[in-house]
Amino acid sequence: MKSIGILIKEELEKQERSVSWFARKLSCDRSNVYRLFQKESIDTHLLARISLILNRDFFSDLSTDIHLSDLSDSEGNTDYP
16 A cells, blocks of 8 residues: 555646645645655644645545455455454
């Protein structure tokens, strides 16, 4: 599963949006956006704002990953206790 920061970065690139544009939309500095790309997890309120800005439901993406993980666990994967 990719980190949420990577998912956000990939979506921004897919939409051909600049980091400056994204920072303006988030009302923060570009350096904060670059730090965001490094995050494994983020606050749900911030993720909701990002989902609206990029018009992508990141919550659905995370939910899908959870369901896929559940499926692999039920097929005998013992990576998790």
